Amino acid sequence: MEKFFNLKERGTTVKTEFVAGITTFLTMVYIIVVNPAILSAAGVPFDQVFMATIIAAVVGTLYMGLFAKYPIAIAPGMGMNAYFASVVATHGVSYQVVFGTVFLAGILFVLLTFSSLREVLIRAIPNSLKYGITSGIGLFIAFIGLKMAGIVVPSPDTMVTFGDLHQPITLLSIFGLFLTLILMAKKINGALFIGMVITAIVGLFTGMLQFEGVVSVPPAPVFFDLDIAGVFTHGLYTVVFAFLLVTIFDTTGTMIGVADQAGLMKDGKFPRAKSALMADALSTTVGSTFGTSPSSAYIESSSGVAAGGRTGLTSVVVAVLFILAMFFSPAIAAISSLPAITAPVLIIVGCFMMEGLARIDWKTFDEAFPAFAIILTMPLTSSIATGIAIGFITYPLMKLVSGKGKEVHPILYVFGVIFILQMIFFPAH
Numbered sequence: 256m257e258k259f260f261n262l263k264e265r266g267t268t269v270k271t272e273f274v275a276g277i278t279t280f281l282t283m284v285y286i287i288v289v290n291p292a293i294l295s296a297a298g299v300p301f302d303q304v305f306m307a308t309i310i311a312a313v314v315g316t317l318y319m320g321l322f323a324k325y326p327i328a329i330a331p332g333m334g335m336n337a338y339f340a341s342v343v344a345t346h347g348v349s350y351q352v353v354f355g356t357v358f359l360a361g362i363l364f365v366l367l368t369f370s371s372l373r374e375v376l377i378r379a380i381p382n383s384l385k386y387g388i389t390s391g392i393g394l395f396i397a398f399i400g401l402k403m404a405g406i407v408v409p410s411p412d413t414m415v416t417f418g419d420l421h422q423p424i425t426l427l428s429i430f431g432l433f434l435t436l437i438l439m440a441k442k443i444n445g446a447l448f449i450g451m452v453i454t455a456i457v458g459l460f461t462g463m464l465q466f467e468g469v470v471s472v473p474p475a476p477v478f479f480d481l482d483i484a485g486v487f488t489h490g491l492y493t494v495v496f497a498f499l500l501v502t503i504f505d506t507t508g509t510m511i512g513v514a515d516q517a518g519l520m521k522d523g524k525f526p527r528a529k530s531a532l533m534a535d536a537l538s539t540t541v542g543s544t545f546g547t548s549p550s551s552a553y554i555e556s557s558s559g560v561a562a563g564g565r566t567g568l569t570s571v572v573v574a575v576l577f578i579l580a581m582f583f584s585p586a587i588a589a590i591s592s593l594p595a596i597t598a599p600v601l602i603i604v605g606c607f608m609m610e611g612l613a614r615i616d617w618k619t620f621d622e623a624f625p626a627f628a629i630i631l632t633m634p635l636t637s638s639i640a641t642g643i644a645i646g647f648i649t650y651p652l653m654k655l656v657s658g659k660g661k662e663v664h665p666i667l668y669v670f671g672v673i674f675i676l677q678m679i680f681f682p683a684h
Contacts, residue, residue: 275564276572281445302474307545315538320570332551334392352485361540379664386611387626391633397605404428468585
């Protein structure tokens, strides 16, 4: 183990790596509650998503630990799951068809990982669009959290308005939100998870939460419940592109950030990048065949790095803990059925995703407006793909009329034209 993970060379020990693995797991274990809660709202059976979430996390995180040897955990990503549910709702297609789009995005990601096109894509797309997309997704999932909590409700006059604070679920959601915010402010590891557990206990004592059991044999996984042909029948190419693009940006940014924090970058370069990205690509592809939305590297891995994690052993520990979590499906099913427990997580994770806004050049209008347009349209249209399309149309257009057309990579002009045609001839609704 010492030799395989180069523990001494990285200045760490088996004990430190174990503690780091437990820390990372506690900060991200909320996903096995939140992911089934979101996808089951789109009609996917709870047990199927529960097992698929764990399988995707184990496959991606183990690959990351054993081959890329980074202390970075992989699991189905926040934002992509909410977008998955919105595609099922707005396009009027079955969830099997949307799993088909995730599968195709995963396969494309695997192929891109082997090619130089991945670097071209990452370099070609300007930071203002990348940060705009991530921030837009953050607002989108925070808005879903507010709706789930009943903090915002539909209004015939203003589209949305403030909810009724006399509703028990809204009150419990606000309690859970403020409790978790206090834990976060005090920098307590696993704050999101601890907040969910305490909110669940309050829900139990107030009669809002009923347990039918805590531990059981894991549910049987469902395999290949997807419809690839339906992707082409319904022309869901933008959805495939949205899943692919966001997964690549999200993962690349997170991996570089965590590796930098751990002091594992070499001269500004990210060693073993191919293996690291392959972990995510495999997790997304395998996850789709069992029944979950795309995977991503988790920024929560930084909590494990802060606890001393420096090698792939941290990731292996995280994967083993996810396997153990399989045996708690009855408790997790009960918890995820009460929106007040999961809604605060969505709101707070939405805040995390806004970080990139500070890096957008707001003083340069042709950089700022496309990012603003993405951030505005994603939550208001309930579509990540629409937000991406508007960003990719406005950015090259504004650069062109500002006399800065040569600064734009040719691939962006191609994407801009494709998105204009798609919005005219194949609108999302």
